[in-house]
Amino acid sequence: MKTLIVEDDFTSRLILQSFLKDYGPTHIAVNGKEAVEAVRLGLDAGEPYDLICMDIMMPEMNGQQAVKEIRGLEMARGILSSQGSKIVMTSVLCDMKTVCAAYASLCDAYLVKPVSQQHLLQELRKLGLVK
Numbered sequence: 001m002k003t004l005i006v007e008d009d010f011t012s013r014l015i016l017q018s019f020l021k022d023y024g025p026t027h028i029a030v031n032g033k034e035a036v037e038a039v040r041l042g043l044d045a046g047e048p049y050d051l052i053c054m055d056i057m058m059p060e061m062n063g064q065q066a067v068k069e070i071r072g073l074e075m076a077r078g079i080l081s082s083q084g085s086k087i088v089m090t091s092v093l094c095d096m097k098t099v100c101a102a103y104a105s106l107c108d109a110y111l112v113k114p115v116s117q118q119h120l121l122q123e124l125r126k127l128g129l130v131k
Contacts, residue, residue: 001020001023001024001050001051001129001130002024002025002027002042002047002048002049002050002051003020003023003024003025003026003027003049003050003051003052003053004026004027004028004029004035004038004039004042004049004051004052004053004085005017005020005026005027005028005029005053006028006029006030006031006032006034006035006052006053006054006055006058006063006066007028007029007030007053007055007058007090008030008031008055008057008058008059009055012055012090012113012115013028015114015115016053016090016115016120019115019117019120019121020051020053020120023124023129023130024050027049030058031058031059031060031061032054032058032060032061032062032063032065032066032069033060033061033066035052035054035061035066035070036061036066036069036070036073039052039070039073039085040073043073043074043077048074048079048084048085049085050085050086050129051085051086051087051088051124051127051129052070052085052086052087052088053088053090054066054067054087054088054089054090054107055089055090055091056089056090056091056093056098056102057091057092057093063089063091063102064101064102064105067087067089067102067105067106067107068105068106070084070085070087071084071105071106081106086108086109086124086127086129087106087107087108087109088107088108088109088110088111088120088123088124088127089102089107089109089110089111090110090111090112090113090115091110091111091112091113092112092113093112094112108127109123109126109127111123
């Protein structure tokens with residue numbers, strides 16, 4: 001499973017990397033702009049990400065906008081969101097408006113920080129990424 005962790009907080013990046021290290025390579029982006037570029041490069045190389053863990057509140061481009069742009073890149077290549085990268089939003093924000101906006105952006109799951117390994121793996125199982 002090829003994973004992109006999009007997170008501006010160093011500690012949160014380390015935690016997610018430690019949770020996912022046994023499942024395949026993990027790449028890092030520190031904001032939405034870097035994430036969109038990493039996804040574009042992966043798609044261009046024919047090696048898309050299986051999983052994207054996306055923070056919402058980041059500098060330069062937030063996670064909500066990044067997800068919209070990533071889904072746009074996939075759509076431009078004929079990839080439906082249901083067939084593209086699985087995107088798990090991670091945030092300290094847990095209000096209904098933010099959660100609904102994340103799903104409207106076509107994310108696949110939403111986890112409230114601090115993210116536990118148990119909850120992350122539970123979502124990855126639901127998405128068919130791990131057993």
